[in-house]
Amino acid sequence: xxxxxxxxxxxxxxxxxxxxxxxxxxxxxxxxxxxxxxxxxxxxxxxxxxxxxxxxxxxxxxxxxxxxxxxxxxxxxxxxxxxxxxxxxxxxxxxxxxxxxxxxxxxxxxxxxxxxxxxxxxxxxxxxxxxxxxxxxxxxxxxxxxxxxxxxxxxxxxxxxxxxxxxxxxxxxxxxxxxxxxxxxxxxxxxxxxxxxxxxxxxxxxxxxxxxxxxxxxxxxxxxxxxxxxxxxxxxxxxxxxxxxxxxxxxxxxxxxxxxxxxxxxxxxxxxxxxxxxxxxxxxxxxxxxxxx
Numbered sequence: 001x002x003x004x005x006x007x008x009x010x011x012x013x014x015x016x017x018x019x020x021x022x023x024x025x026x027x028x029x030x031x032x033x034x035x036x037x038x039x040x041x042x043x044x045x046x047x048x049x050x051x052x053x054x055x056x057x058x059x060x061x062x063x064x065x066x067x068x069x070x071x072x073x074x075x076x077x078x079x080x081x082x083x084x085x086x087x088x089x090x091x092x093x094x095x096x097x098x099x100x101x102x103x104x105x106x107x108x109x110x111x112x113x114x115x116x117x118x119x120x121x122x123x124x125x126x127x128x129x130x131x132x133x134x135x136x137x138x139x140x141x142x143x144x145x146x147x148x149x150x151x152x153x154x155x156x157x158x159x160x161x162x163x164x165x166x167x168x169x170x171x172x173x174x175x176x177x178x179x180x181x182x183x184x185x186x187x188x189x190x191x192x193x194x195x196x197x198x199x200x201x202x203x204x205x206x207x208x209x210x211x212x213x214x215x216x217x218x219x220x221x222x223x224x225x226x227x228x229x230x231x232x233x234x235x236x237x238x239x240x241x242x243x244x245x246x247x248x249x250x251x252x253x254x255x256x257x258x259x260x261x262x263x264x265x266x267x268x269x270x271x272x273x274x275x276x277x278x279x280x281x282x283x284x285x286x287x288x289x290x291x292x293x
Contacts, residue, residue: 005045009071011038012050016068020057093122096281099141102223103240105129108292109145116284123277131223136269142278143285147262156268158286161293162261164241166252170233180236180253183207190217190235197221200238203259242292264293 014024015035025032043050050067051058060068100109105127113125128141136144136155149157167186180186187209193200193216204211213219218234220226230237231247238259244250266286272278 005041006074008038008042008045009074011035012042012064013068013071013075015039015051015058016060016064023057092120092277092280094277095124095126096278097126097128097140097142098144098281099128099130099136100145101131101147102129103227103243104145106224107243107246108289112285112288112292115288116281119284120277120280123281125281131221136267142268142275143282144267145285145289146265146267149263149265150267154270156270156272157265158267160264160266160286160290162263163293164261165238165259166241166244167236167238167254167257167259168230168244168250168252169236170231171249171251173233173235174251174253176233183209183254183257186236186254187211187215191215192218192220192226192229192235192237194226195219195221203238207258 010028011024011030011034014027015021018024018027021032021035021039024035028035039050046063046067048063049061050064051060053059098105098109106129109127113127116123116125136142136150145160146157147163149159167180169189173190177189180189186204191211193213195213200216201211201213216235218229220229223239226237227239227243229235230239231250236253241252244252266282266289268278268282272282
């Protein structure tokens with residue numbers, strides 16, 4: 001049966017074993033009406049009743065008995081497959097070198113790597129926290145999280161989301177200096193920006209406000225120092241929006257500021273296909289990392 005919905009089987013099997021919709025609902029942790037709908041849908045698909053509804057509960061029909069036997073075989077097969085996959089993961093071993101920008105490496109990755117440690121206990125991680133683009137072709141890293149899409153044909157890039165950059169400041173700073181309402185107001189505030197890099201000054205120029213380096217009260221190309229300067233109340237800075245979740249006293253200002261989001265890419269060498277451990281780490285990050293951006 002091509003249209004058979006296997007997702008209905010757990011509800012049927014629980015109802016068969018418990019003898020009631022209520023008992024099945026308790027075992028599965030879902031509502032009784034949901035179990036009832038699942039059983040009714042399964043009966044409709046099969047074109048035959050599976051239970052007789054009696055005052056004492058559910059009485060399985062001969063068709064239900066046959067289906068239950070098949071369902072238990074299917075359940076055992078699924079559990080065996082899951083155990084095999086878990087065992088395969090547990091036997092993976094070796095080191096995988098990751099490269100990511102400082103904010104990603106220091107703020108997004110650590111809790112994910114803790115989660116991955118439980119899933120892939122044999123894998124050791126070498127983390128390169130750098131704002132420079134690592135060269136995967138020279139094996140400076142096995143996997144990289146980048147804000148620029150690579151152009152080399154030998155690299156595989158998967159877009160995993162985008163990073164919003166926002167203007168923000170500590171509440172204490174805003175109490176002292178006031179809250180800017182429009183982009184022009186920023187020029188009247190203490191600004192936190194880059195030193196040798198000119199990304200932020202280019203952003204101001206794009207808005208029609210070219211500013212010299214001297215306009216910034218604090219300058220650093222270290223993105224962690226930049227974020228800590230914002231948290232210390234030195235002025236208004238420009239950081240990835242996910243950092244604001246770590247400090248409720250740092251708030252966004254001028255939400256409509258036209259700062260283009262930065263696409264985030266998970267990059268790996270094509271030879272990933274020949275390394276099970278790199279593939280396992282890549283698959284984990286591809287599954288979990290997009291939830292953080």
